[in-house]
Amino acid sequence: MPGTSLGRVLPESEQDLVVAGLLRQLWARPHGAYPFRPLAQMCAVWAEEFEQDYAAAGAAGRIDPGLARAGIALFRALPGTAEDQMLLSMDLHGDNILAAQRAPWLVIDPKPYVGDPAYDVLQHMLNCEDRLAADPAALATRMAGLAGVDAGRVRLWLFARSVQESMCSPLMRQVAGQLAPP
Numbered sequence: 001m002p003g004t005s006l007g008r009v010l011p012e013s014e015q016d017l018v019v020a021g022l023l024r025q026l027w028a029r030p031h032g033a034y035p036f037r038p039l040a041q042m043c044a045v046w047a048e049e050f051e052q053d054y055a056a057a058g059a060a061g062r063i064d065p066g067l068a069r070a071g072i073a074l075f076r077a078l079p080g081t082a083e084d085q086m087l088l089s090m091d092l093h094g095d096n097i098l099a100a101q102r103a104p105w106l107v108i109d110p111k112p113y114v115g116d117p118a119y120d121v122l123q124h125m126l127n128c129e130d131r132l133a134a135d136p137a138a139l140a141t142r143m144a145g146l147a148g149v150d151a152g153r154v155r156l157w158l159f160a161r162s163v164q165e166s167m168c169s170p171l172m173r174q175v176a177g178q179l180a181p182p
Contacts, residue, residue, distance in 0.1 A: 001099060002098070002099055002100050002101050003098050003099065003100075004098065004099045005094060005095045005096075005097065005098055005099075006018055006019075006094040006095075006097035006098070006099070006105060007093070007094025007095045007097075007127075008094075009099065010094075012094070012128045012130075012131060013131075015094045015097075015124070016124070016142060016143060016146055017146060018097060018105055019092055019093070019094075019097070019121070019124045019143075019146075019147075020121070020143060020146030020147040020148075021146075022089075022092065022097065022105060022107055023089065023092060023117070023120055023121065023147050024147060024148060026087070026089050026092075026107065026110075027086040027087065027088070027117050027120070028086060028087050029085070029086065029087070030085065030086070030087045030114045036087060036112045036113060036114045037112075037113050037114070038079065038113065038114050038115060039079045039088065039113045039114065039115025039116060039119060040076075040079035040080060040115065041113075042113060043075050043076055043078070043079050044076060046075070046164055047072045047075050047076050047164065050068075050072055050075075050163070050164050050167065051072065053167045054068055054167060057167060061167060062166075062167070063163060063166040063167075063173045063176055063177075064177070067163060067176055067177065067180055068163060068166075070163075070180070070181065071159060071160045071162070071163025071164065071166075071176055072160070072163060072164065074156060074159065074160040074163075074181075075160035075161065075163065075164050078116065078119075078153070078156060078157060078160060079115050079116060079119075082115060082116030082117075082118070082153075084116070084117055085114050085115060085116070086114070086115070086116075086117045086120075087112055087113075087114055088112065088113050088114065088115055088116075088117065088119065088120045089107060089110045089111070089112070089120055090110065090111040090112065090113055090119075090120065090123065091109055091110065091111045091123050092107060092110075092120065092123055092124060093123050093124045093126075093127040094124070094127065095127075096108050096109045116153065116157070117147070117149050118144070118149040118150055118153035118154045118157055119157050120147075121143040121144065121147050121149065121154055122154075122157055122158060122161050124143065125139055125140065125143055125158060126161070126165070129171060132171065132175055133171055133174060133175070136158060136162075136175045136178050136179055137155060137178070137179060140154045140155040140158050140179075141154075141155070155179060156181070158175070158179055159175075159176055159179035159180060159181065162175040162176035162179065163176045
C-alpha cells in the first residue's frame, strides 16, 4: 500500500537492491547556487564529540585506544580524499523508503550534505545489525557493488563510523575490531 515502509515489506538482502538503486538515482553534482553542508563539517563535529565522550568514559565503555585514534583520524580524513563530491541523502534505510503510486519506492527524510557517495550506503548497513555482526566486510563489499562505489572506501568509512559510534554500542566496537585496517 502507499506509505508502507520498505523495511516492513522486504527482507534486508532485498532492501539492499532498492537502497542502492535509489542512491544511484539521487546522487547528483551539487549546484553552486544551492549550497549544502559539506560531509567534512559533520565528520569534524562528530569526531570532536567522540573524543570528548571517549576522554570522559570509563575503560569498560571504550574501544581500544589504537582503534579509537585510527578510526577517528580516518573519519576526519576520508571526506577530503573523495574523488567525487555528490549531494547525499545521509539517512537512507528501509524505514525512510515508502511504497508509492507514482513510483515503486520514494525516499523520505533526506539530510542533505555534499560529500563522498561511498559514505551514503552506511546508514542502511548500520540498520542491518545481524549481517553487520556476522560479516561487516562482506556487507560493505555487497553494498559498494550494488551502489557502484569503491568497496575499499565503503569498508574504511564503515570502520571509521563504527569507531565513532562505539561509545554507545558494543556491536560497533565489534565491527570496528573486525574491520580495523592492517
